[in-house]
Every structure is written in C-alpha cells, then in structure tokens.
Amino acid sequence: MAKKKNTGQRNFFRFMAVIGVVVIGGLIYSFLGAAPPLPKTANHSGPPAPGECLRCHVENIDQAPIMPHRPMGTCTTCHKPPA
C-alpha cells in the first residue's frame, strides 16, 4: 500500500504541528501575563471604562504613561485591578 510509505513523513509533520501549537500558546500566555496590573490610585478605582483609560493613556493627561500598544478591547482582561 502506498499509504504505509508516508508514515514517517506524516509523523514528522504531526510532531512539527505540536511544536507550533505549543510555541504559539506559550507566546500568547506570556504576553497576557506581561501586562502590569492597574496601580492602586484614585484614577484607577472602579475600574474606569476603556474610553476613560484611553483618554488619559493616549493624551498623556496627568503624566499617564502612553499606552505602548494598539487599543485592545476591554483593558481589564489583561490589566487586572489590584486585589
């Protein structure tokens, strides 16, 4: 059967696919974990809605650090409020 000849090749590609999934998953996981949490300040209590976050962190109001990435949905998925 012609199928049997390709077993080694197919296993190679399976192996490469597993490596790919693990690497991409690891990158996503470490990116999510890299976000600094919200500081415990009056500015961040609530926490404020994403529109408010952007107002300060794009326009540099009160010396707020400029957001170093593009706006991504709900800020608090990654920037967790302090416990």
Ligand code: HEC
């Ligand atoms: C009224 C303005 C204002 C609003 C609204 C605001 N911030 Fe900030 N943010 C600041 C200022 C000022 C600082 C820097 C000084 C400080 O720590 O308070 C800061 C600091 C930060 C930091 C840096 C923390 C660190 O440890 O480096 C992050 C992250 C952050 N804000 C995210 C957010 C997110 C997400 C929101 C919305 C949920 C938000 N901010 C809303 C003014 C604001």
Ligand code: HEC
């Ligand atoms: C998918 C996760 C994710 C989301 C959603 C997200 N961020 Fe971030 N943010 C990060 C990561 C990771 C960093 C650290 C990047 C770095 O240090 O280069 C960061 C850094 C920041 C900083 C800089 C903090 C400092 O100390 O200089 C600000 C400000 C910030 N984000 C604001 C926001 C705001 C506002 C929103 C919502 C519009 C938001 N982020 C949504 C992941 C996220």
